[in-house]
Amino acid sequence: MSSDHHTPVAVGAAGNAAIINAPLGQLDAAITVVGAPIVQSIVAHTVISDSIATVDLEEIPDDYSRLRLVLTLRSDVVAIQDDIDITFNADTTGANYYTISQCRYNNAGSIASTFDENLGATGAFRVEKGAAGASSPADWIGALIVEILQYADATDFKTFIASGFVAADTNAGELFIIDGGGIWLENANKIDQITVTPVAGGNWTAGSYALEGII
Amino acid sequence: MTNNFHQPLDTGAAASSFNLNVPLQQLDKAIEDIEDEIHIVDETSLTELPGNVVQFTITTISAIYTRLRHVWSLRSIVAAPALEDDARYMFNNDGVPASYSSVTIEQTNGANVVDEQRSTVAIIFQADSMTGGGQPAGWRTPNIMEIFNNADTDNFLLVNGLCIRPDDAGLAIIRYGGVWKKKDALTEIDTLGNFGQIGAGSSYKLEGAL
Numbered sequence: 001m002s003s004d005h006h007t008p009v010a011v012g013a014a015g016n017a018a019i020i021n022a023p024l025g026q027l028d029a030a031i032t033v034v035g036a037p038i039v040q041s042i043v044a045h046t047v048i049s050d051s052i053a054t055v056d057l058e059e060i061p062d063d064y065s066r067l068r069l070v071l072t073l074r075s076d077v078v079a080i081q082d083d084i085d086i087t088f089n090a091d092t093t094g095a096n097y098y099t100i101s102q103c104r105y106n107n108a109g110s111i112a113s114t115f116d117e118n119l120g121a122t123g124a125f126r127v128e129k130g131a132a133g134a135s136s137p138a139d140w141i142g143a144l145i146v147e148i149l150q151y152a153d154a155t156d157f158k159t160f161i162a163s164g165f166v167a168a169d170t171n172a173g174e175l176f177i178i179d180g181g182g183i184w185l186e187n188a189n190k191i192d193q194i195t196v197t198p199v200a201g202g203n204w205t206a207g208s209y210a211l212e213g214i215i
Numbered sequence: 216m217t218n219n220f221h222q223p224l225d226t227g228a229a230a231s232s233f234n235l236n237v238p239l240q241q242l243d244k245a246i247e248d249i250e251d252e253i254h255i256v257d258e259t260s261l262t263e264l265p266g267n268v269v270q271f272t273i274t275t276i277s278a279i280y281t282r283l284r285h286v287w288s289l290r291s292i293v294a295a296p297a298l299e300d301d302a303r304y305m306f307n308n309d310g311v312p313a314s315y316s317s318v319t320i321e322q323t324n325g326a327n328v329v330d331e332q333r334s335t336v337a338i339i340f341q342a343d344s345m346t347g348g349g350q351p352a353g354w355r356t357p358n359i360m361e362i363f364n365n366a367d368t369d370n371f372l373l374v375n376g377l378c379i380r381p382d383d384a385g386l387a388i389i390r391y392g393g394v395w396k397k398k399d400a401l402t403e404i405d406t407l408g409n410f411g412q413i414g415a416g417s418s419y420k421l422e423g424a425l
Contacts (some may be wrong), residue, residue, distance in 0.1 A: 017226040035249045057332075167394035170316070175331060187388070208369075
């Protein structure tokens with residue numbers, strides 16, 4: 001029998017609660033370590049089957065070390081792409097967000113890019129061209145993962161990093177690589193709400209969303 | 216010492232009142248919960264290829280996962296002086312070029328390359344994303360590819376990923392994405408090289424998330 005994770009109780013000493021509690025606590029601590037990498041679903045994969053103005057995730061528990069927001073989105077904007085605004089705790093104060101995002105694509109064999117650099121002006125993390133639009137062919141869509149660090153920390157600012165891909169159209173230069181991230185200057189509250197809104201469009205018309213917690 | 220998963224015995228209680236089975240069962244339950252989760256996040260164990268292969272295939276992918284992560288470290292046996300090879304993926308043995316579009320952006324310290332495939336090849340094409348035979352022995356390229364909507368029959372499947380290709384003359388950062396224009400649940404992934412087979416010592420693992 002292995003005893004790698006606890007110190008066995010000496011034979012004959014088992015009548016003392018403190019002596020028994022020591023190895024029980026050691027095993028408990030070992031379970032905590034083993035369970036740490038496990039990802040848990042907070043909001044299960046949800047298909048957007050009807051148009052919705054926002055993806056609104058509320059009452060997020062503070063049990064995790066970070067959050068992973070998983071999105072595939074298409075908006076009703078009359079274009080092949082739309083920007084995505086992500087806000088925390090319904091805060092739309094421009095001065096609270098410093099973010100950057102980049103969209104890269106093929107331009108006649110060279111890499112072209114567009115940026116959104118937000119220096120405390122836009123009240124959201126604006127993801128440059130992170131979603132497909134209504135002018136995209138039927139069912140074409142974009143995917144994005146946003147990792148939100150220290151979201152349950154009520155004393156420090158929150159940082160986040162995003163990575164995605166948008167299949168926007170069939171023409172050359174219309175498959176897009178998306179990267180970005182930034183900081184939300186809020187250090188008095190945990191993140192308990194995330195809202196995802198199309199910038200030019202009025203609704204999300206297709207796609208999916210999920211929220212995962214990393215222990 | 217943390218006590219997240221069990222209630223310790225009362226040190227003020229008489230030994231005759233101890234019920235050690237209570238904390239033991241609580242700890243057992245915690246282990247069982249973790250085992251369930253581990254089963255969920257591991258679709259395949261880490262697999263190292265013992266010999267060169269034209270392709271490796273991951274089959275019977277369960278639809279219980281809402282997202283997958285294809286993690287690999289690959290080297291092609293394409294002959295030197297080739298420094299790299301292309302990684303390619305086929306889903307559910309779908310050999311129709313119109314089903315796939317993808318783009319790869321490769322950036323090094325001094326050079327940028329973009330490769331775009333639009334319904335031209337029957338694969339997700341990930342240009343220059345494997346180490347080639349012209350690189351030092353044992354060098355491989357690590358990759359993490361997220362797969363979205365794998366079991367979602369309402370939306371297209373999308374991939375988004377990152378590779379870093381080591382090269383003793385200049386490393387490459389490779390970002391890529393692709394779309395499989397079917398709305399079928401993904402059950403099988405074939406991973407292939409382009410100019411050479413995938414070499415022995417390469418490894419892969421597929422993870423799933425709820």
